[in-house]
Amino acid sequence: MKSEFKSLLSDILSEDQLIAFAEEFGGTRLYVPCKPSTQMGKAIIAAIGEEGFTQLSTFFGQDYIRVPLLIILRANRYRGAGLSNAVIGRRLGMTETGVNKIFSNLAAKGELLPKGSKPLANVQDVQSINSGARCFCCGHYNPERETLPEVQHIAAQDGDLVGQIE
Template identity: 45%
Template structure:
């Protein structure tokens, strides 16, 4: 499954891959050879549908859930673990596990955005010089 995830990331890019996964994650998806006669274009857009159709014309793919990737993106967007759990269709405990595992692999991908209202002690010390 990781191979398909990497392949889809290469074909679509991260943002379009997440769009595909948010609509079809965990499902077997038929990719038509002719996207003009497909509902795929109305759901994920003609650009994504075209790229998928060129790679998998008339075939099926099992769209991965990509929970770790999505959790990282949602976390960077400032979503709470509760909201992430709703978006991923899992429990908050599962999100905690996904985040812990993700932080070990790539800490920056799972860092929460810095709150601009918060000041750092180091920032305050830098002003005195």
Template identity: 40%
Template sequence: MSEDNVGELMTALGDDGFFALVEAHAGVRLYVPEDLARSELPKAIGFENAARLSKLYPCGYIKVPLARPFRALRYREAGMSNRDIARRLGLTESGVEKLLKRARTANPGRGGKPKDPRQLELL
């Protein structure tokens, strides 16, 4: 599986399931068992997500993408700083800025910091 199949995994698992998968196994070749009871996969990504993967790739290997743009957007939306995102993704802060800029262009309306509930609306 290559980075080209990100869409296929996102369709199968949804945003949250895909995020759980890449958080747990990004960049590695992962065996997808048919029998989930004898696997650690459900603990890492949840039973429903593991079952979906098992249906798609029974007894097969997948290469889990790094999905850095997707992860960077999720981290930013969770309120993380560029510094923290850089540490998580193994990038420089300027690399994170470039990555977020490209990711926002590809996904308009995503990647903003959450509003601080203490902030007052003036207008």
């Protein structure tokens, strides 16, 4: 059933839309509304666009779906976009060793994308991502947001927070 659902999703959405959908909602049970004016409709449109929402709501409107994580697809596409294994691991919530195993399995099947061969729509500045230009609060990459300096907290003897040192 799971592979049939993933296959159906890949028939409905483009690969870039699938990846954006999994990045935003992967691992959750998601209500797909019929109307784009609802709060959830707007959130889905923000992730995959109006065309993607229309296609998704045609098949799954007024129903709940379990959004797959698509770890293997995302890892391969991130590699194709030129991201380093460390960055791929952080984006997928796994270790570099796990990423290497995924790539070994894909290479054995002949499905491994060459590094930098297939850019992703939502990954524009690979050099900044690979060099660590990311948000300190949660680790995601956002080109419009400046990174914040890390702040060291000093605690009092009783455990209360008393100040910050930059």
